[in-house]
Amino acid sequence: MSNRLLLATFEHEDDLLAATTAVRKKGLHIVDAFTPYAVHGLDRAMGLRQSRLTWVCFICGITGALGMLWFEHWTASVSWPIDVGGKPWNSLPSDVPVAFEAAVLLGGFGSVFALFGVSRLYPGKRAHVIRPRITDDQFVLVIGETDAAFEVSVIERLLRDYNAVETEEQIDEGGRIR
Amino acid sequence: MTSSNAVISRASARKLVVATVAGAVLLALSTLFAPDRVWANLLVGSYYLITLGLGGVLFIALTNVCGGGWQAAFRRVPEAMTGVLPVAGVILLATLAMRLGEYGWHHHGEGDVGTFWFKELWLDPKFLAVRAVAYVLLWIAFARALVGRSHRQDTLPPTSNARIHAGMSSVFLAVFAITISLAGADWIMALEPMWFSTMWGVYQFSGLIQATLAVMIVACVLLRRQGALEGVFTDEHLHDLGKLLLGFSCFWMYIWFSQYMLIWYANLPEETSYFISRTHTAWAPVVVGSIVLNWIVPFFVLLPRPCKRSESIMLKVAAVVLVGRWVDLSVMVFPPVVGDLPVFGIPELASIVSMSGLFGLLFAQTFSSAAPVPRNEPFLEESLHYHA
Numbered sequence: 001m002s003n004r005l006l007l008a009t010f011e012h013e014d015d016l017l018a019a020t021t022a023v024r025k026k027g028l029h030i031v032d033a034f035t036p037y038a039v040h041g042l043d044r045a046m047g048l049r050q051s052r053l054t055w056v057c058f059i060c061g062i063t064g065a066l067g068m069l070w071f072e073h074w075t076a077s078v079s080w081p082i083d084v085g086g087k088p089w090n091s092l093p094s095d096v097p098v099a100f101e102a103a104v105l106l107g108g109f110g111s112v113f114a115l116f117g118v119s120r121l122y123p124g125k126r127a128h129v130i131r132p133r134i135t136d137d138q139f140v141l142v143i144g145e146t147d148a149a150f151e152v153s154v155i156e157r158l159l160r161d162y163n164a165v166e167t168e169e170q171i172d173e174g175g176r177i178r
Numbered sequence: 179m180t181s182s183n184a185v186i187s188r189a190s191a192r193k194l195v196v197a198t199v200a201g202a203v204l205l206a207l208s209t210l211f212a213p214d215r216v217w218a219n220l221l222v223g224s225y226y227l228i229t230l231g232l233g234g235v236l237f238i239a240l241t242n243v244c245g246g247g248w249q250a251a252f253r254r255v256p257e258a259m260t261g262v263l264p265v266a267g268v269i270l271l272a273t274l275a276m277r278l279g280e281y282g283w284h285h286h287g288e289g290d291v292g293t294f295w296f297k298e299l300w301l302d303p304k305f306l307a308v309r310a311v312a313y314v315l316l317w318i319a320f321a322r323a324l325v326g327r328s329h330r331q332d333t334l335p336p337t338s339n340a341r342i343h344a345g346m347s348s349v350f351l352a353v354f355a356i357t358i359s360l361a362g363a364d365w366i367m368a369l370e371p372m373w374f375s376t377m378w379g380v381y382q383f384s385g386l387i388q389a390t391l392a393v394m395i396v397a398c399v400l401l402r403r404q405g406a407l408e409g410v411f412t413d414e415h416l417h418d419l420g421k422l423l424l425g426f427s428c429f430w431m432y433i434w435f436s437q438y439m440l441i442w443y444a445n446l447p448e449e450t451s452y453f454i455s456r457t458h459t460a461w462a463p464v465v466v467g468s469i470v471l472n473w474i475v476p477f478f479v480l481l482p483r484p485c486k487r488s489e490s491i492m493l494k495v496a497a498v499v500l501v502g503r504w505v506d507l508s509v510m511v512f513p514p515v516v517g518d519l520p521v522f523g524i525p526e527l528a529s530i531v532s533m534s535g536l537f538g539l540l541f542a543q544t545f546s547s548a549a550p551v552p553r554n555e556p557f558l559e560e561s562l563h564y565h566a
Contacts, residue, residue, distance in 0.1 A: 040564070040565040041565040044565075050483065054481075054482075054483070058481065085443070085445065086445075093435075093438070093439050093442050093443070094439075094443065096435060096439065097439070
């Protein structure tokens with residue numbers, strides 16, 4: 001049996017937030033929410049788990065800093081020792097700026113590419129805009145069927161309390177929303 | 179202090195008075211056996227206090243200029259911090275007056291080092307004193323104007339005069355940038371008049387803003403526990419203050435290292451003297467300690483999001499930063515005044531206890547002088563409901 005999806009369209013950010021909170025409180029499964037801009041507090045209302053991107057950034061940053069420290073040590077005092085201004089070959093203070101930059105560079109790039117990877121974004125990917133106005137002034141909440149409690153008319157009535165301007169039922173075709 | 183909205187009980191106020199007076203008496207008695215240490219402690223303590231007051235004005239002015247709304251709910255905290263300015267100013271000016279004759283270029287500019295007309299003019303003790311009075315008066319005037327407007331707004335009809343706030347605030351920011359750079363150079367860098375660093379002004383600012391944020395965190399959390407900011411100061415505010423503290427801890431380290439590395443690299447005798455007497459003496463472990471307290475601890479502890487939203491962790495980190503600020507200031511002041519050997523004993527303890535008590539008293543008194551949450555504040559709703 002294929003599951004059903006319910007798409008609810010809202011005109012206002014506050015309606016979307018309130019509806020999302022209410023739908024989640026009912027124990028319904030929220031597939032996704034589409035908004036023209038980042039809506040503060042939506043992640044919490046949807047019950048999304050904490051992003052792990054910060055860990056990617058931290059590990060990349062540490063790798064960049066330590067890797068560059070090692071590389072500077074190797075180039076300046078092992079492979080080809082250079083005397084700069086009479087300083088010892090292995091002078092930590094002179095290594096810090098580059099290690100710092102490498103940490104920032106790797107942390108930044110690591111986070112961005114991890115985000116692209118996780119959200120499957122790549123150059124030339126075709127934009128899949130489920131409703132034209134979600135890039136402009138409308139908000140769409142997608143609710144998925146998980147069990148028999150998914151009674152469309154009941155949910156529609158609930159959503160209308162939160163000023164849903166339109167609701168549409170779809171058959172879930174492998175997570176692709178039309 | 180009106181008892182109706184006093185934020186501390188009579189008993190705690192009495193304890194603070196006892197701490198302040200006992201510390202001051204002990205510090206005064208210490209002049210018998212260690213006058214240099216007492217003077218250094220007075221300078222560290224009064225500079226610490228006055229920069230906290232100034233930091234309060236800075237936070238208000240910065241958020242006004244940015245049109246910030248998130249801080250509206252706890253704005254009375256930085257406003258209350260400015261209450262220390264007059265008293266701290268008096269202590270600082272008195273401290274400078276005690277040894278004004280030892281400031282100045284002239285007795286350094288004789289002999290084989292020659293003279294330099296600008297330093298001779300600029301570091302003339304009388305001119306230095308006049309400037310010090312001018313800085314302090316300017317800061318107090320701006321603090322009164324900005325805090326006064328905010329207090330008056332409580333009784334006015336709810337209209338936004340954010341633009342007027344922003345105008346005066348932006349003037350203050352320009353005045354602040356110049357005066358803190360000059361004041362830091364006049365009062366602390368001039369303790370070693372042969373030495374100079376063009377990073378000094380921003381170094382002073384970095385420590386000031388870091389300690390200011392730490393005090394705001396401690397004060398807001400304590401006031402929430404006490405009840406005055408209960409349901410007003412939210413975890414979102416705490417989270418954002420934590421982000422700022424994390425950022426400015428890194429900024430302090432960045433500036434500290436920038437100053438150190440340029441001097442280390444160039445290795446010029448007239449520049450290295452500052453670090454010779456601090457990193458090549460028994461002060462070295464203290465310098466390392468200040469880096470641990472001011473950057474390593476706040477950086478690693480404040481990175482995870484849950485830590486920035488935890489009241490108890492934030493209190494502890496803020497306390498570490500405040501100790502770090504004291505260590506940082508001591509490293510600036512003690513070597514030229516007291517000598518190459520770090521000391522910690524009765525004068526230092528007495529000064530810390532006295533200045534902390536004084537800050538607590540003045541803060542509580544100023545905080546109690548107005549409604550704990552601004553009234554008729556157009557940004558208040560936004561501040562109570564925003565997400566960090």
